[in-house]
Amino acid sequence: MSSRSDVTTGPLPIGQFVQLVRRTIVQDSLFRNQALKGEVTQWKKYASGHTYFSLRDNDGQMSAVIWKGKCAVDPSIKEGSEVVVLASLDLYAKRGNIQLVVDKIEPISILGELEKKKRQLIEQLKREGEIDRTRHPIPLVPKHIALVTGAGSAALSDMQRLIENRWPGLRRTVIGVLVQGPKAAEEIVRGLAITRILSDPIRAKKRGEPPVDLVILGRGGGSPEDLWAFNLEPVARAILASPVPLVSAVGHESDLLVSDLIADLRASTPSDAVERVVPSRNEMEFFLDEMSERLSIASRRQLADCQNRLSMLQSRLVVAPLMGLNRAKGDLMGFSSRMNMAAHHSFARQSTRLAQLGASLTSIHPQRVLERGYSMTQTVDGTVLSSIAGLESGQEVVLNFADGTAGAEIKKIKMRDENE
Amino acid sequence: MSDEIPTYSDAVQRLETIVSTLERGGMGLDETLKLYEEGAELLKLCKKELAAAEGKLNEMQLDELESELGSETNDSNA
Numbered sequence: 416m417s418s419r420s421d422v423t424t425g426p427l428p429i430g431q432f433v434q435l436v437r438r439t440i441v442q443d444s445l446f447r448n449q450a451l452k453g454e455v456t457q458w459k460k461y462a463s464g465h466t467y468f469s470l471r472d473n474d475g476q477m478s479a480v481i482w483k484g485k486c487a488v489d490p491s492i493k494e495g496s497e498v499v500v501l502a503s504l505d506l507y508a509k510r511g512n513i514q515l516v517v518d519k520i521e522p523i524s525i526l527g528e529l530e531k532k533k534r535q536l537i538e539q540l541k542r543e544g545e546i547d548r549t550r551h552p553i554p555l556v557p558k559h560i561a562l563v564t565g566a567g568s569a570a571l572s573d574m575q576r577l578i579e580n581r582w583p584g585l586r587r588t589v590i591g592v593l594v595q596g597p598k599a600a601e602e603i604v605r606g607l608a609i610t611r612i613l614s615d616p617i618r619a620k621k622r623g624e625p626p627v628d629l630v631i632l633g634r635g636g637g638s639p640e641d642l643w644a645f646n647l648e649p650v651a652r653a654i655l656a657s658p659v660p661l662v663s664a665v666g667h668e669s670d671l672l673v674s675d676l677i678a679d680l681r682a683s684t685p686s687d688a689v690e691r692v693v694p695s696r697n698e699m700e701f702f703l704d705e706m707s708e709r710l711s712i713a714s715r716r717q718l719a720d721c722q723n724r725l726s727m728l729q730s731r732l733v734v735a736p737l738m739g740l741n742r743a744k745g746d747l748m749g750f751s752s753r754m755n756m757a758a759h760h761s762f763a764r765q766s767t768r769l770a771q772l773g774a775s776l777t778s779i780h781p782q783r784v785l786e787r788g789y790s791m792t793q794t795v796d797g798t799v800l801s802s803i804a805g806l807e808s809g810q811e812v813v814l815n816f817a818d819g820t821a822g823a824e825i826k827k828i829k830m831r832d833e834n835e
Numbered sequence: 836m837s838d839e840i841p842t843y844s845d846a847v848q849r850l851e852t853i854v855s856t857l858e859r860g861g862m863g864l865d866e867t868l869k870l871y872e873e874g875a876e877l878l879k880l881c882k883k884e885l886a887a888a889e890g891k892l893n894e895m896q897l898d899e900l901e902s903e904l905g906s907e908t909n910d911s912n913a
Contacts, residue, residue, distance in 0.1 A: 555844040558888045566896055586890030592897050602897055609900050625887060699885055706850055707878050713857030714871040721864040 430508065437506040440513070446504035450638050451515070452523065455496045470500065470515065479515035486519050497523040501638050521640050533646045536673055540651065550679040551660035553692055556699065557629040559586045560692075561613055563606040566591025570635040570666065570685040577689040582696045586625065588613060594634035599644035603632065607653040607661075614659045629692055630657055632674065633664030633685040642667060645674040654678055664688035785817040803828055841877075843884045850877045 440446055453470040460466045464483030469476050479502060481488060492498060502515040540546050560578075564571050571589065578585050590609055592602035610630045612618060619626035632654070634642070644650055645665050651673050654661055663678035664685045675681040682688035777783070781791065792800040793813045800812065810825045841849065853874040857867065895903070 552844075554842070555847065556884055556888050558884070559890070566894075582888065584889040584892075586888060587892055588900075589892075589894035590897060590900055591895065605897055605901065609897070609904065612904055624890060696885065696888075703878060703881055703885070706847075706854060709854045709858065710850075710871065710874040710878065713854060713860075714867060714874075717857055717860060717862065717867040718864070720860060721867065 433506065433508045433511055437508060440504050440506055443504075448501060448503060448518070450499060450501050452497070452499045455492060455494060455498055458492070458494050458496075470498070477515055478512060479517050481517045481520065486517065488520060489522050489525060491524070492520065492522050499523055499526060499638070499640075519638060519640065526639065529640075529643060529646070533673060536646070536648050536651065537676065540673070540677060545655055545677055548655075548677075551657075553660050553662075553680055554628050556694060557585070557692060558625040559588070559613070559619075559627045559629075561610040561627045561630045562587060562589045563592055563603065563610065563630060563632045564589070564685065565594045565634055568594070568635065570633055570664075573635075573684075573686045574631065574633075574689050577686055578693050581689070581693045585693060588627065595637060595641045595644065600647045600650050603644055604649050604653045607632070607650075607657060610661075611656065611658060614657075626659075628659050630659060630661040631664050631682075631685065631688045631692070632661060632678070633682070633688055634666065635685065636666035639670075642672060645672040647673070650674060651677055662688045662692060782817065785815065791815040803830065841880070843881060846877045846881050846884070850874055850881070853877070 451470060453472045453476070456469045456471055456476070458466070458468040466481040466488065468479055468481075470479050471477075479500065499521050500515065500517045501519040502517045504513060505516045506513050537546070562571065562574055564574070566589070571591075575589075578587065590606040592606040593599045594603070607630070610627055613627040614630075616626045636642075642665055645663070654663070654674055654677055657679075660679040662680045662682055663672065663674040664682040664687065665672055665674060666684040671681070680688075680691065682691055785791065791814075793815060794800060795811055795813060800806070806825050806828055808825055808828060812823050812825060814821045814823050853870050856862070857870055857874075862870070
């Protein structure tokens with residue numbers, strides 16, 4: 416930084432310096448359109464129509480001016496009133512005084528009254544079930560949007576620009592209404608009445624355009640009083656009467672407005688509303704292209720599967736008769752060999768049995784007994800004697816041996832003793 | 836599907852179901868062809884819907900609109 420002695424132009428005239436300070440103050444956005452609250456002192460209305468006063472609280476104060484006709488001044492404002500002002504800082508060069516230039520002034524008691532009415536309205540809508548009502552679903556692709564907002568407003572041009580970015584040429588009808596001041600509520604209600612007409616399918620058909628299927632009601636941010644129309648009952652009722660989804664798009668960050676509470680969708684700003692309800696056409700088209708491709712691929716694969724199944728059935732059909740015949744032949748051969756084997760087994764079993772029977776028969780023949788040294792006694796008339804019963808001494812008997820017979824006579828008969 | 840023209844979201848939802856059914860596979864020829872035809876119809880409809888969103892841009896003041904719509908406004912306010 417250069418020292419003062421470097422300044423060759425000499426000391427700066429105070430007027431220039433004051434203008435320099437003024438420019439700095441006026442250009443700083445922090446000092447523009449500030450909402451301030453405080454107590455009114457030195458309230459004085461001059462014949463010129465300008466009103467001068469000071470706004471103060473316990474920590475500081477500043478002079479303020481309301482230029483003639485700049486804004487409506489509530490007649491109840493007087494010395495000591497608590498007020499909210501919307502003001503910008505300026506420097507009055509003639510006196511070097513910094514002062515507030517007031518754009519709007521409201522007694523706080525009025526705001527308090529409005530707040531009370533707002534709360535009552537919300538309570539009433541709650542009781543009627545309107546706050547918790549089922550919302551209209553937002554269409555995926557709106558075919559005709561109605562924008563109800565300030566004509567020529569920054570909010571409108573923001574929305575228009577954003578819509579064109581997302582969906583060039585999207586059909587829309589702008590209904591320009593006042594969005595602040597005493598006539599705002601009435602104009603918004605009339606604007607919404609028009610959206611109801613535009614959303615009627617039969618009337619839309621007569622006009623040869625799709626009916627309005629989405630309404631964005633909005634404006635940019637402002638002081639609570641600027642936005643107050645959106646807290647009034649007629650506007651709330653008109654929102655509730657909308658047969659199509661309605662987005663409340665009022666720029667503000669603090670308290671929710673009644674319109675936010677009852678609309679089908681709440682957006683924080685008009686631009687936010689567009690972002691949320693207008694899809695990107697490019698993305699939509701990309702999605703449909705992708706679906707189209709998936710549909711073709713999946714269908715082709717299904718058809719190929721059907722074709723494969725058919726080919727397999729066809730080849731099985733060709734060989735099926737031969738396979739059947741072979742199987743039958745095999746079965747037959749199986750039966751035949753099983754039959755042979757069964758017969759064979761049966762014969763073998765019978766032969767063995769016969770041989771066994773033969774052997775038994777041979778072993779029990781009387782001749783075989785006689786061959787082993789036994790003899791058989793018969794009466795002369797051929798009766799085989801197996802007991803002494805009936806025998807008499809001197810009786811003639813015949814003895815049979817293996818190789819012949821011999822006559823004999825019974826000499827002595829003795830009963831066998833059981834104890835022997 | 837009913838005879839009524841489905842909304843874009845309904846159409847897209849049905850289309851997604853059809854595509855994933857076909858992708859899962861396992862259906863017969865008749866069903867495949869039927870689903871494909873339905874899917875293709877839905878795609879056509881969706882594309883038509885996208886095109887339908889394009890249109891005139893009206894920008895009017897309240898009074899102009901009211902006088903243009905004429906008696907309709909009165910009907911609606913009644």
